[in-house]
Amino acid sequence: MNLIDLKIGEQGVITTLNETLYGIERIKELGLTVGSKIKVVRFSPFNDPVLIEIRGYRLILRVKDAKKIGVRLFEKDLSNR
Amino acid sequence: MKKICLIGNPNCGKTTIFNKLTGTYQKVGNWAGVTVEKKQGTYLLDKEISVIDLPGLYSLTARSDDERAVLNYLSQEKPDCIINVIDGTNLERNLYLTCTLHKLGIPVILAINFIDDLRKNGIKVNVNNLEKAFKVPTITVSGLKNENLDKMMELAINNDKKICRPLGNIYEFIDNNLSDFISNKFTKSQKITEKLDNIILNKYLAIPIFVLVIFIVYFLSIKIGGLLSEKIKEFFELFSVNTKNSLIKLNAKPWLISLLIDAVLKGFSTVISFLPQVLILFLLLSIIEESGYASRIAFITDKILSNVGLSGKSFIPMMLCSGCTVTGLMATKTVESTAEKRMAVFLSPFIPCGAKTAVFGWLSGVLFNGSVLIATSTYFLGLACIIIFGKIISKTKILSHDDGLFVMEMPTYRIPVIKNVAFVLWEKVKDFTFKTGTIIFAVSVLLWFLSNFGFCGFITTNYNKSFLYLIGNGLKFIFYPLGFASVETSIAILSSFMAKEAVIETLGYLSSNVPSLFSSGYTAYAFMAFILLSPPCVASVATANKILNSKKHTIFMLLFQFVTAYLVSFIINVIGILVKVFFNLQFLIIFAIIITLAIKITAKTFKSCGNGCVNCKGKNICRKKSKHSTTI
Structure with missing residues (x-):
């Protein structure tokens, strides 16, 4: 499951960062580290890029990059189902 | 003289603090080779202390020009103390940079900004814990409300403590040690942002709102600014007629009158008449930038620009280019990827700038009965060329890049601080008047000289003997395949390289019957296309050269633009001929x-x-x- 598979508003936890992700170091610096909580906020009118929420702030990512970020659903949301 | 540096993430309120500390006086400098600005000013309460505002950074890894420039500066200049400005509403990410500062070996203090905002929302920052964790003085401040800023300076001036090095992975360190005072509670401004974005970035409304904003910017700067420009020009014309008359009465030499009226006064009026447009355009753009809408524009336009190998970050530079190519090119410094920056520099001049727009307006008036369609079609021609030729050059070695990484912070909306906006405005206007203005002025004088002097000295009537005529005559054969091979047009093209608006002056000055220079509407349009796409004015090329930081790339850019212009004009001319033949x-x-x-x-x-x-x-x-x- 990758970041784009999350529904809008759903919270996930980063599980993997694909090594082919260009600029992976920058991604980590910005706080997208394994184990941190992440949320998809909205898509642009052309469905790409995507706006995400991480560590209390918001970041724009392209869909192709977001697909390389593996996530699982955050437990709180799982228990609601 | 003590040096105190402000360092922090982009958008952490550094500039507001800087302006409060130094008043309005500041010196904006550039680092050699790169167009990254550092601002320097003296502290209002102690003239012996200089404050330096560095570009915003996320880390100290030197990945973009901004970061490299800051690192170079810090290692060479060794400031006495660094004030690490931290956005209190976004502690977690801001502290990442703090955790890397130990590498510099320079004393640091921490300033948690936006304390007024945090207090309003009932969020507390535990300063003692932060002080313990990093072992440096820490203070909460508000740049906007001028709270604790002088205390902060006092701490910084007397501080010699270096920041301690965090153990292990930085975010793990933050998560493990600092999480007890990080609150991810949404502040009020974040909630307002959320509500506004629901409308402004709404799937269906986003594009209409975006188009409306762009339209307003254009309408105000080009229409209203253009109207004011006209008034200024009229005033100068009246003024120069009066001056000429009084000079004749004083029995001044004809060449002196000509120099004063046709070169000095004319050059001066051209520079001044550009000011209203530049002023309005920059006012609106700095409001867009300060408020946070610029990031939304990048969000909306990224998909379209990614087709050409650019990203949403290139939109603002390109938009600025429609005002003035020089400023547009300067704005490419916000683009991080070097290849993308080069692409933006190569392609943005295809957008008609204010001067080109004036030329097209005038030409369509003279040649096409004032057809609005013809004048506006140049915009679309420019855009089409960006898409088509952008695709082609993105395959070349210099410009090919794997799309890179596009990440951008989406800031909360902020009401623009008038002082900041006014400041940016003042800087830009000063920049335009002095840097661009001097070039326009110099070119006017040069053109005057070339067109009024020949091997036999000063010429009053017979311009066939002037240097300019000789040059134009020698060059006109180049333009034969494009359909306009007259001396006048080649001179106009030559002078357009100095400043695009010179086309109006040159053609108007050299030819009493401009339409007779073109055999058909197609050749006239081919001429317009050539003016649109050929290399921009000297000022722009100089700026481009500075950004590209390589003579080779600049020459490649000039060649690319010349070939594109030649090709497109040629195609238009051929279409014209074909239409004539087959009709x-x-x-x-x-x-x-x-x-x-x-x-x-x-x-x-x-x-x-x-x-x-x-x-x-x-x-x-x-x-x-x-x-x-x-x-x-």
């Missing part, structure tokens, strides 16, 4: 269909599937997406 539309339509088919076929063959496979050269049309992507 029917059927042929043209078939021709257009063939061209579109050809473009479609080539585009299909060279397009990659977008799956981003490592070695994809797009050689075979990648239809089996799933199969292909497993071969990474």
